[in-house]
Amino acid sequence: MTPQADSMQISKTDLTTRYESVFRSYLKGATEKDLAEAYELGRKAFAQDIGILEIVLLHHSALAGASSQGWQHNEVQRIAKLSGQFLAEVFSAYELGRRSYHDTVSSLRHLNELLEQELKRIAHAVHDEAGQLLVAAHLAMADVMCGATPRMRGRLRQVARLLDQAEKHLRQFSHELRPTVLDDLGLVPAIRFLANGVSKRTELPIRVTSSFNRRLPPAIEIGLYRVVQEALTNVTRHSRARNVRVELRRKGEKILCTVQDDGVGFDPQTVLSKNGKKGLGLIGIQERLNVLKGTFHVKSQSGRGSKLFITVPLGGG
Ligand SMILES: Nc1ncnc2c1ncn2[C@@H]1O[C@H](COP(=O)(O)OP(=O)(O)OP(=O)(O)O)[C@@H](O)[C@H]1O
Ligand SMILES: [Mg+2]
Missing domain, CATH: 3.30.565.10 (Histidine kinase-like ATPase, C-terminal domain)
Incomplete structure (x- = not known):
């Protein structure tokens, strides 16, 4: 594993410990630094395919852990607000991921449309241009046939049959293509x-x-x-x-x-x-x-x- 990839990874135990510690710190001081760390934890969790449900459970357990210290009644509203802010920061990476998924799907849709247009063009080219060339080949053969010996004519008829088959296959392919x-x-x-x-x-x-x-x-x-x-x-x-x-x-x-x-x-x-x-x-x-x-x-x-x-x-x- 490269050092860069290593620094991206976080074990589930470390994630839990870090999450609880940063969360507590945020409830106390509500600093930007804690929020930045919350974002970072969310990004790592997202990169490691840790699901939203797991994060919610982790958050719930961090909140339960912090509440065991005992809060004053008048503090509850402030804690609820900070807890929500913290969780929203953790989920930022998930939100970015969701948006980029939608962007990817819409680019794919666009690409598919371009691909279909291109296939239509190729299908027409195969059908019309290759078809024209085969017609020209038939005409040239008919020309050669006039001056050919009976034996040669038999061979040429075989070639003509092969050309017919090639034409039939090309037609079928071009129709299947689009x-x-x-x-x-x-x-x-x-x-x-x-x-x-x-x-x-x-x-x-x-x-x-x-x-x-x-x-x-x-x-x-x-x-x-x-x-x-x-x-x-x-x-x-x-x-x-x-x-x-x-x-x-x-x-x-x-x-x-x-x-x-x-x-x-x-x-x-x-x-x-x-x-x-x-x-x-x-x-x-x-x-x-x-x-x-x-x-x-x-x-x-x-x-x-x-x-x-x-x-x-x-x-x-
Ligand atoms: N109906 C099938 N029966 C048996 N094996 C299959 C069948 N469909 C797919 N596979 C297996 O799955 C593999 C992957 O299929 P996939 O269509 O993704 O790739 P591919 O056919 O090998 O190559 P490509 O489609 O890019 O030309 C195949 O190589 C084959 O081993
Ligand atoms: Mg295949």
Whole structure:
């Protein structure tokens, strides 16, 4: 551990002792120095992921400890005020953290919007420009075909068939990249379209069921589409599953979505805490859902497949 990191750390026992001592000192002298120390203790506690509830209990016990000295009746109001000021100072770091979390979420939302615009641009480029090039390749081949021997023509027809396939795949990719069906028809048809494409490429049966077919706010439709897209990519890359099921339903004011496979399974805790090179998929899912105020968790057992549970509040878009 670096000396700098060392000076940041504080053990829970030290935190308790320091807190009680500074708190008492503040009740006596109400100095700025004590408040500065209160802020510092709050900052360290926040950096060490000590929860608000723990701080409140610590404060309560410090207050109870200080009150055992016995206060005059007329002092109680002053003590209550100082106690509140002290606690507010301790929580300053938490408040800053909360604000910066909201700033981060709003930057992420903005980034996602930029990303979607960029994906739209790439999808159009792949569709139109690559499509044009393939048409040009077909025309050039037709030209060559005229003067070719019958044997060469057979070979050229094979190449033309390959070009057709490449064109079909490029079209499918460009639609999946930013499916117009998502804008035109909504989330469920877009996920069916995506599942269909993945199934064709991988020969993995993917069943999509849904108990609703209404349009959702655009941010939720795009966010959930991307989450399911990454989940299906993971299934095809890692799970060795034989069957996949995507289910979408509405429960009150929430959309629930599950992606289940019957493959090898994995432990998300281990995967996410893995040192070194980590994947970006699950983190990306988490970040997309943060923006939508949604959540996800994975149920999985080795050899028994995985199930991703995604929840998004309808007001989250
Ligand atoms: N459905 C699944 N079945 C089995 N293992 C999975 C499944 N989904 C994820 N995993 C495991 O979780 C790991 C992390 O997934 P994540 O999507 O975060 O990264 P990645 O797929 O390895 O890389 P990236 O998504 O950045 O291309 C995977 O490497 C894999 O070991
Ligand atoms: Mg992945």
